[in-house]
Amino acid sequence: MNAIELRDMSVRRGRTMAVQSVSLDVPQARWFGVIGANGSGKTSLLRALAGRLECTVGSCLVHGVDLAGDRKARADAFGFMVPAENLPGPLTAQQLFRLIEPGEERWRPRAGPVWDALQIERLLSRRIATCSAGMRQRIAVAAAFVGASSTIILDEPFNWLDPVAATDLRSALRESVIQGVTLITALHDMISLASCDTGILLGKGKIIEAIDEKALELGRKDPFKFEIGITEVLRLNSVLD
Amino acid sequence: MNAQETGAAPPFLRNPLVAHDLLVVRGLIRSLTARALDALSAVFLLFVVIAALRHGLAGLPVAYRSIAISVLPGIPATLLLVVLLRRLEFFRTQSVVANAALCRRPAAAYVGLFQLAASIAFSIAFFAPDGPAVVLSMASWWIALFVAFAIARGLRQVLSWLDTYGQDRLAQIVEARGSDRVRRAAMLAVAIAIATVSAVMSPTTAGIVSVVSVLAWGLFFVPISYPVIEYEGMVGRPLRDSLAGRLGYLAAATVGFAGASLASFDWRVGASIVSVGVALAAYKMLEILLARALGGSRVQFALAACLFVLVSVALVQPLAFAIIAPVLAYWLSRLARKRLWLIAS
Incomplete structure (x- = not known):
């Protein structure tokens, strides 16, 4: 069974239809990547999926149940990474995680390899306001895993991370998927995209291209060629043109 | 299994929204009191505001005073409601406590609790020890709150309608809000x-x-x-x-x-x-x-x-x-x- 099935899902933001008739399947325990230019609708798609925005039209099946009309149920169904810059500065990471899951002994098992890769233990007692952008990003990523869900949505998780942390996180995310987590990530770099199992290329709110396992396998073998190919498609579909 | 079963402490009043903002307020007070001059300024300002307003109200003729007690609490009540509703919208879209904010009961409890605390603090600060005035002030606060809430709900529906069906000019107004x-x-x-x-x-x-x-x-x-x-x-x-x-x-x-x-x-x-x-x-x-x-x-x-x-x-x-x-x-x-x-x- 697929973890998520979207059928003709559209999301309106103000006067703009940010996502238009998107249909996709995300199998369980797989890593699904979403890539697109700035303003292509990646964040809107993920936020709508996680109940942070209304689904204007279409259906959204989560483990076979249509939750398109129920934002709360969608919010409960996913672990969602909030923007790092919106984390509350006066709180510590520990206080933040307690709001998501009061049982501290559950945080580490749930986050699994991600917990160690991001070195969260060191950040727990630190006020978020005093953290660097990279540290906040680590906390934001870990917060998505601390809840009870086994389907995690991450919006550009590698932003602001140093190269070591980014590499470790990539490995940890793969390890989580092997352990049974379903992962949906919006991405901007090709190396991370090539780490996914499947994905889509989004442009002007629509799916331009579905990226299958074969294409990603080729991407892992020849990253340079893969990057040029994806970049060309993105350039042709930039909303800023 | 819930928090009680594991022995973990649940969020304050079992409401993550209230717990979240109490922690934020505590942090802001700490940062304010970390700077001696800012802390002194805040305390001084608070005393001056309360003393001056109490003095001004005491000097009013009886008829005007009753009107003032009936009208004045409506201003902070409405402003606080606007702040809390905006805060809830933020919680729903961009916060780790979205799950609770999307649920009607915790959201209503969040607004109700902060309004209750503010109305009690306001009424006591400005009208104590005059019992009837305190009661009248509290009543005015909550009446104004319900009126403002009804207007806000109506306004939200109008804005939502404009978002969906508005023509260019109306949509510009909506965006400008x-x-x-x-x-x-x-x-x-x-x-x-x-x-x-x-x-x-x-x-x-x-x-x-x-x-x-x-x-x-x-x-x-x-x-x-x-x-x-x-x-x-x-x-x-x-x-x-x-x-x-x-x-x-x-x-x-x-x-x-x-x-x-x-x-x-x-x-x-x-x-x-x-x-x-x-x-x-x-x-x-x-x-x-x-x-x-x-x-x-x-x-x-x-x-x-x-x-x-x-x-x-x-x-x-x-x-x-x-x-x-x-x-x-x-x-x-x-x-x-x-x-x-x-x-x-």
């Missing part, structure tokens, strides 16, 4: 309304001056205070925009109160507003400049020393003050390297 310009205009309207009502209800000059000055203080001080700008920095608002926004509020409030002072034909009202505004702006500019040159707590010490010298000199020898002040300003601007006040213009 979140802009700083509209918020400043709203602040201006509120300032004019408050000052005009104060002027009508308190016909004595002293009453008008005290009420208007105190409100001006409140409107100036709170938005431009350091923790607010710091907080906006945390959530990604550039310093330039943040300062410009604060000064916009300040300008809007000044224009509003100045308009009301003109309406009351009393120059002393205008003078008090201008002097308060200039003093606060000077204080903030000095603080910003010193922060560019010095670090940490030394800023507050240097600022206190500077102000002490300036005020002492101004009192004893105005001519010397006129010479020293520009020299000091030039020296500070050299120290600061960047003339930071320009970014707010």
Whole structure:
């Protein structure tokens, strides 16, 4: 069974239809990547999926149940990474995680390899306001895993991370998927995209291209060629043109 | 398995939204009290506001006083409701507590609890030990709250309809509702309304001056205070925009109160507003400049020393003050390297 099935899902933001008739399947325990230019609708798609925005039209099946009309149920169904810059500065990471899951002994098992890769233990007692952008990003990523869900949505998780942390996180995310987590990530770099199992290329709110396992396998073998190919498609579909 | 079964402490009142904001408030109070001068200013301001308003209300004729008690609580109740509803919207879209914010009961409890705490604090601070006045104030607060809530719900439906079906012109209005310009205009309207009502209800000059000055203080001080700008920095608002926004509020409030002072034909009202505004702006500019040159707590010490010298000199020898002040300003601007006040213009 697929973890998520979207059928003709559209999301309106103000006067703009940010996502238009998107249909996709995300199998369980797989890593699904979403890539697109700035303003292509990646964040809107993920936020709508996680109940942070209304689904204007279409259906959204989560483990076979249509939750398109129920934002709360969608919010409960996913672990969602909030923007790092919106984390509350006066709180510590520990206080933040307690709001998501009061049982501290559950945080580490749930986050699994991600917990160690991001070195969260060191950040727990630190006020978020005093953290660097990279540290906040680590906390934001870990917060998505601390809840009870086994389907995690991450919006550009590698932003602001140093190269070591980014590499470790990539490995940890793969390890989580092997352990049974379903992962949906919006991405901007090709190396991370090539780490996914499947994905889509989004442009002007629509799916331009579905990226299958074969294409990603080729991407892992020849990253340079893969990057040029994806970049060309993105350039042709930039909303800023 | 829930938190109780594992022995873990649940969020405050089992409501993550309340727990979240209580932690935020605690953090902001800590950052405020970390700076001695800011803490003293806040406490001083609080006492002045309460004392002046109590004095003004006590001086009113009985009939006017009843009207004031019935009308006055509606202003903070409405403002707090607007803040809490905006906060809930933020929780729903961009926070780790979205799950709770999307649930009707925790969201209603969040709004209700903060309103209850604020209404009790307001009524006791301004009307105790007059029991009937406290009760009337509480009742007025909650009536105003329900009216405002009903209006907000209706307005939301209208805006949602406009979002969906509005034509270009209407849609532009809808989009503009979140802009700083509209918020400043709203602040201006509120300032004019408050000052005009104060002027009508308190016909004595002293009453008008005290009420208007105190409100001006409140409107100036709170938005431009350091923790607010710091907080906006945390959530990604550039310093330039943040300062410009604060000064916009300040300008809007000044224009509003100045308009009301003109309406009351009393120059002393205008003078008090201008002097308060200039003093606060000077204080903030000095603080910003010193922060560019010095670090940490030394800023507050240097600022206190500077102000002490300036005020002492101004009192004893105005001519010397006129010479020293520009020299000091030039020296500070050299120290600061960047003339930071320009970014707010």
